[in-house]
Amino acid sequence: MIVGVDVGTSVTKAQLIARDGRTGPAHEARSTVYTLPGNRVEQDLDEVVGTVVTVVRAAVADAAALDPDEPVEALALTGQGDGLWLRDAEGRPVGRALSWMDGRAAPVLDRWVADGVARQVHARTGAGLFPGSAGPLLAYLAEHEPERLERAETAGYCVDAIVQRFTGERTVDASDASVPFLDVVARTYDEEALDLCGLGEWRKLLAEPAARGALFPLLPEAAAELGLPAGLPVSAGPFDIPACGFGSGLSEPGQGHMIIGTTLACQVLSDDPSPAGGDEAAGMVLATPYEDRYLKVMPAMIGTAGLDWLLKMLNVRIEELDALLAQSPYGAGGVTALPFLSTSGERAPFVDARARGRLDGLSPLTGRADLVRALCESVAYSARHCLETLGVSASVTACGGGARSGEWGRIFAGVLGRDLYVRDDAVGIRGAARVAFEALGVSAQAEGAEPHVVRADEEALAFYEEGYAQYLRSLAVARDNW
Known part of the structure; x- marks a missing residue:
């Protein structure tokens, strides 16, 4: 069995995954997200590492109950992507990590959009830039805090920071490295993209991407902390979005996947590494553990966070969501919405820091039900916009908190015009475990049980076809006026 860990933005989870797909209980530990003046959002690496230790020890204690005859074969890590986690030569933090939600580099990105740098980088690497991605954050620190970069040995991401602490390896998974400077075909950094951003001198801070199937031995001191044997193989990635895709069973080009979480991440498996997004310079193309397979991703900033805001405003508990949605008809009694409720604007399938909801x-x-349904329908329209931009042509799976709602799931199926295959909440950990099992050369069914199928309502299909067209018209008008 595998101990799988998913290091989210504020919650770290761990559980055991057996070779036949059975799971042990999920264990959670929270870490602090520091929201500070100047649109700064930061995390403490030491605290995050502590959450991993806590949940891994708890998961390891379940091993005998899950299967007393099956040993723990590896530790598989996945977690949040983007942001900037600076470390010294020993892997210790050089200041707090800059979260993917951090907005301090927005002026840098504005310059790059205005002078064409963002578009040129997107054309070379497929990476759509946004304020919380590593490129703008590195450039911001180079301009405002160069001494921090001078003190750093590595400018990396959350998962590889934890891997260095546990194994001593200075490495990075190719999925993380894909955003924004990796040539995903050659799996090497695009030096011209770095130079376009004025970051050539800081190339030395970027760790080389790990080879496919790489495993790293657990250090004795880390093993003692985690309650695992020294030398246990550690698998490092992919990061959470691709991990959820592979944990949901993505295996053939054209298959799509949605994470209906705090943000709405839509992706498609492809054998074509060319950039997604066209003229919008949005989205990202990720290297994967599989030869000639790439993930094209539209990680929209909207999702359940917007719904949480509205429910709080209306004094409605999340447990009431399905009942509320059922009280309002298709089209929410004439109420429509645009769901762009992030202070950072939007990054997929278009990029605009000025984007706002309405x-x-x-x-x-x-009534309250109409407001809630209008917002839920608008998120589904945004998902279709992302998936169509990506070129999804086969089945679509879904996971995340929003996928637990049966009524919202039916809205998604109606808007997408297809059945939706909903996976359980362990998909990120399952994806990390799948990659680890494969690296070990072990045959396993990491995806677990068959997904729950949400059928598209025939009556909804025609209604939502026109609703989607109206959404696109409203979006075009709004973009002219933001």
Whole structure:
């Protein structure tokens, strides 16, 4: 069995995955997200490492109950991507990590958009830049805090920071390295993309991507902390979005996947490494553990976070969501929405830091259910926009908190015009375990049980086809006016 760990932005989870797909209980530990003036969002690496230790020890204690005859074969890590986690030669933090939600580098990105740098980088690497990606954050520190970069040995990401602490290896998974400077075909850094961003002198801070199937032995001191044997193989990646895709069973080009979480991440498996997004210079293309397979991703900033905001405003508990959605008809009684409720604007399937949400069609007859349904429908329209931009042509799976809602799932199926295959909550850990099992050369069914199928409602299909067209028209008008 594998101990799988998913290091989220604020919650770290771990559980055991057996070769036949059975799982042990999920264990969680929270870490602090520091939201500070100047659109700064930071995390403490030492605290995050501590959460991993806590949940791994708890998961290891379940091993005998899950299968007393099956040993723990590896530790498989996945977690949040983007951001900037600076470390010294020993892997210790050089200041707090800059989160993927950090907005301090927005002026840098504005310059790169205005002078064409962002578009040129996207054309070379397939990476759509946004304020919380490593490129703008590195450039910001080079301009405002160069001494921090001088003190650093590595400018990396969350997962590889933890791997260095546990194994001593200075490495990075190719999925993380893909954003934004990797040539995903050659799996080497695109030096011209670095130079375009004025970051050539800081190339030395980028760790070389690990080879496919790489495993790293657990250091004795880390093993003692984690309750695992020294030398146990550690698998490092892919990061959470691709891990969820592979944990949901992506295996053939054209298959799509959605994470309906705090953000809405849509992706498609492809044998074509060319950039997604076209003229929008949005999205990302990720290297994967598989030869000639790439993930094209549209990681929209919207998702359940916007719904959480609205429910809080309306004093509605999340447990009431399905009942509320059922009270409002298709089209939410004439209320429509644009779901761009992030202070950072939007990054997929278009990039605009000025993007903001709106509600239209209100009247004295509008109720809470209509407002909630309008927002949920708008998120589904955004998902279709992302998936169509990516060129999804086969089945679509889904996971995340939003996928637990049966009524919202039916909205997604109706808007997408296809059945939706919903996986359990362990997909990120399952994806990391799948990669680890394969690296070990072990045959395993990491995906677990068959997904739950949400059928597209025939009556909804025609209605949502027109609703989607209206959404695109409203979006075009809004973009002209932001």
